[in-house]
Amino acid sequence: MRVLVIAECEKGLLVPATLNTITAAQQIGSEIDVLIAGHDCSVLVDSLSKVAGLAKVLCCEHPDFENHITENLAVLIQSISGNYSHVMAAATTFGKALIPYAGALCDVQAISDISEVVDADTFVRPIYAGNALATVKSSDSLKMITVRATSFELTITEGGNAKVENVQSTGANENLQFIEQMLSLSERPELTSAKVVISGGRGMKDGENFKMLESLADKMGGAVGASRAAVDAGFVPNDYQVGQTGKVVAPDLYIAVGISGAIQHLAGMKDSKVIVAINTDEDAPIFQVSDYGWNEDLFTAIPDLTNALES
């Protein structure tokens, strides 16, 4: 078994989910290579080569990959896929777009969002918004997989000594042009890897009120997330959305503020270690999955909680 993990980088940094994906890869095969394709990735190549247990770091440094265009990267993956039994990436928007695309180029039925490795052909994955877990077995000779990062530990990033190899670009697709990215800039930890996540829902009433959650998050070194309803209402940007079709988080502490607890929201946070819910409706479904429920108006509760943390 030789496994290729596709590294994801953003603003010159490695996306942590890549390190969870390497852990999943290590449960499948003994020889793991990582591919990093980008414009300015030499810094990352160095740190990746120190990740424990990697055989090779393949580096494709080329402007074709500057903007992580699915089409360009998928063709590159296809060109080297013959050397591998498995190709894996994290189930981020990057990986979720890339792996099926590369899968179809290789005539492989991809497997999305695995949460467990049973053996080299068999995996567990959540379906129906996490209301069921399916054990699935692939008969394709090449497996192409995305990995639910929260289900696997981060791999150890020291002690390794992988060989670095350069690979050639396979070119850029002429049928699409990158124009720009509008990134949400935040000083706070990234949502999917933060130890504390505080999410607001429709109960927050407007975007301005999210400032309360932000200052609470800053006190706790946490990140701020949201329900779909809060994003749809324009309180916060789309990348805050936690849920079935947003981000999956599993922090040590998740605080749901003015969120009812629809199954699509629970799908993205119910693997958190400790869940706290603050809601005025004592029958809100969120209380059924909460370790600590607090039946209180959030406009009283959040300032109180912020003060209590200070003293």
Next chain:
Amino acid sequence: MKILVPVKRVIDANIRVRVKDDHSGVETANIKMAINPFCEIAVEEALRLKEKGSAEEIIIVSVGPAKCIETIRNGLAMGANRGIHVLCDNSPEPLALAKILKMIVERESVGLVLLGKQSIDDDNNQTGQMLAALLGWPLGSYISSIAVNDKGFEIVREIDSGLERLQLTAPAIMTADLRLNEPRYASLPNIMQAKKKPIEELTPIDLGIDITPRVQTIEVHEPPAREAGIMVSGASELVDKLKNEAKVI
């Protein structure tokens, strides 16, 4: 331009599914079914493009059992022109489905395929990407806006770190995210009218596509349940619990 919108029939998003006792899948007997919400958003966007004069015809396609006709009729009642039903026992895996869709795209000379980003039952999030790869057409995945221009389409995608703007040359594939639009309700007259709109019947064999699954479901389980914990009555009690009981802060 013709727009093709593939739609899937799924268990309604508001139903809490139950795993079958024999662990072969989830209970589907006598359960409310609906058009996959992301497909409904895709239909709505196609209609808006037509209303703006950017498209002449909208074709709805669904692949699966006879009941998929109801789902196609949903799309026709919203305003699409005609339907294609590809009859088979179950919704095929995304790769086989993408091969079927490719055949239809080529038969119909479609200029844009608008899919949902994800089916809410299998949570695959694959078909649009695969179709783009098979056709070699540019892909706009997870889009939240489309503007038609001379060269094709300028789209905005929802990505983990924010938004991304791309220019796609026509013809193209797109997958709809939640913020693309809010789908309309079909009016009663339109529902009546939709009953008269044509739906062509095909099979995967007619299209020459093998739909034998590559991935076998061995078993389906309930995830471990979370127990409801306790209620607290104030901030200091909560902070105390988080510090001394749960030890997470």
